[in-house]
Amino acid sequence: MLRASAIMAAGTMVSRVTGFARTMVLAYAIGTKALGDSYNAAYAIPYSILDLLLLGVLSSVVVPMIVRAQQHDHDGGRAYEQRLLTISAVALIVVAVLAVFAAPLLIDLYTDWTPGSNKYEVAVMLARFILPQLAFFGVGAVAGAILNTRDRYGAPMWAPVVNNLVVIAVFVAYAVFSGAGDDIGAVSTGDLALLGLGTTAGIVAQAAILIVALRRVGFSFVPRFDLRNARLGEMGRAGVWTIGYVIVTQLGFMLTTNLASAAGDAVEGHGISPYTLAFQLFQLPYGVIGVSVITAMLPRMSRAVGEGRLNDVRTEFGSSVRLICSLMVPVSLLLMVLGPAITVPIYGHGANSVADAVYIGNVLQVYGLALVPFAVFQLLLRVFYSFGDTRTPVFVGAGTTAVNAVLMVLFNAMLPPRYAVMGLALAYAVAYALGAMLAWWLASRRVEGLGGWTIGMALTRMYLAALPTAVLALAAVWVVTEVVNGLGFVNSLIVLATGGGLGLLLYLGVAHRMRIPEVNSIVGMVAGRVGR
Template structure:
């Protein structure tokens, strides 16, 4: 666990800075464009290239490419260097072609992810998409570079590079707000020049992120040399393995498409309670997952892959169980605190510029529901890496299909049965139930594969973590009640709630967990104490 903890700590530091600057980026952007018509148009336009990237290469990187690079590094006389160069060459060509085709099809793509939009909103969204869609190429090239770096156990650059992207986007959003002012949040008055600044500025941030990752490759001895030898690229093996990954991503994105269309439909009924609210709440939900779980997952996959290749199944189970406990030790209190303090978080971040306190509170209500999903969602992602370590991309497809079926059914029910204002909260609840169910099924299947995942020990550990976290949640709830009794909810009172409720609550949790001798907390406390004592 100590090696994973150290590697995770390096990544978590970069990810934390990345997510914090991402907080600022999201807040400044929301202040500039709001959560009404223009906000929805931008969020849909921004989401499409991320979806296309996931469909075409994102899922393949983690499930197929990383294990294949590791095998080639071990088997090839040159340590896999030529294979890495072919991968980068073919990936770059393919991504540029995809980006160009996506720009040409911007109109149909926007139509696919929107519901009931008038001509003006569709026109603005398409214009933004044409400026933003080229980032597919740069995002993908950077991701390939990050995957190669991870196989060399270099995790810092992939975790720190997004910080530059956030800084660029913060600057763009500030300039946009200064130039456009209040008119910049109104879709009827936004100008072509405003849209150019917003769209091209968004892509510029991804370009900067890509350049940092490509430059970092030189430190591990990678020298880009175009190689087009398809026969030696292992495309046949990759294709056979990746076909299931494409199916997995396609099914997942089908679920996302359904959610997006339902959320945009809800926004048409109640302005401000639509796709932007769901999108912003989901981004904040991803903060603790990105800082804590992604770091552990990234460090675990190469280690589990090597253990599988060496036939050490017991090590795979130990790595997984250790990873779950290490992830959960901070996600358990984070999830409970989000359920209590969600509106305080979003009011502090979003109640500025062209945003209102009511809009910020609504995003916080959605975030509270997402808090329920934090632990099961993260454990589900860890379980998928068990299958990927075996080169099995078929089982995750079956799990994804089950998740999407449950999520789509519950989301559709929420859309038609709930009052319009509560639809997006219902979508978040559907997401939660889907991942709770999916995690239970995935655990049984993965446990059979490795002959045990230490379920009893993990369950006992999680139970102790929740017991230690309950007093922290109670403190946060008490601070929330007292603050609301004394003053109205605004940015200042929200800051007090977070500092007193969240800060004191987390310290209390760590103290109780340390006294309960939860080993993961003791390891974290010991590592921090050792750093401070130097």
């Protein structure tokens, strides 16, 4: 699993690095004020719809069903995969067309902006250019799921790099050729078409890479409309609960964007864009480490469940948690300490000031609290999905989202508008910590124990090994802010090199001396690769 995860993590790391470059160019070109908020609101909607219709079902329903078809169908599941890809393509083309026509309604749902205002109208136009990517993104996601069940993890993790490079080129072109900058009142229809259609072009390129990768593993796509053999009833019965879960989480996301957009109207530069950019950075460690391990774990766990090997399910889960947390623990502490030092070099340029970037870093610091609970929560959901149980995650997700919503409203009422987005991040952290506790209790009952004592002791040792790293990072921040007078671009890089770079090396050294096996495995694998 470590080798498979390393392949995916390498691709995801390059993807996230180019994603950094993408967000840097975005912040440079359009900033985090009115135009940036409009773009980020329009950009978030396709991902929300995809979560609702496809991506949540992929991990919980589609991957286990493909695995079963490969195990039991006489053709190894080939016809089933072709039907699945055909149905997904047709359905998502229809959804994309309907979404384009419904763009004003969608923007109204996801923001607090008044129809007719500059933010609202620009967001609607951008959404109409961006929403067609739904069809391409969805087909690419199904293709990636088929590749994963064949233990081909490289292309799904590397394809987003192409997407990022295309979008980077688009924003560079906007910064060079458009004179509007971050002025929402000065942007032309041509400017918005460049930003919106360019964003869609990136997804088209990403999907094309995955389709080519499918052909290279011997998959020949033949459209199949014989729906009687598509097992839609089975998929519907399993997927209805997953869709319910995604609906609940999207209602929570809708509340988040409405509160963030209202905060941005009250204090310019403190709205949707800081929330979105901080959330993307928060998701980076999980995307590189957590998703890679989960993607390798789910097919293996599904096979173990299918063969009645509950002990292997427990072993797979425990090793996954320890492997993920061995890196998530120090990274979460570093995010809480180094948030502004991370965001200033990335976002403090062009249309975005250093003060705007520092605020994004403050939001990121709060999100650092949520990193480990969120990763464990996602792992626990895969335990239920491996059993084909999509109902329990709905109730767990509903409870988590309800707590999150109550806390968001409460913190939003208590905090001044300039701190409202930080309050959203805090509500998220608390809700997922409580959700992880509930999911752990339910999953432990399902598999007759998850080895909580062993995992708890392992996490305690990881946190103890990471404490010197946190102290070093705090010292670096204090020296730069108190002695050198502030976080500029160069000073932030010094803090990152000292607190982040040396801090992680210190953690690896301390963890190695403490004989934490997951860290030793990672160090040994990297050393072996370097030695070659």
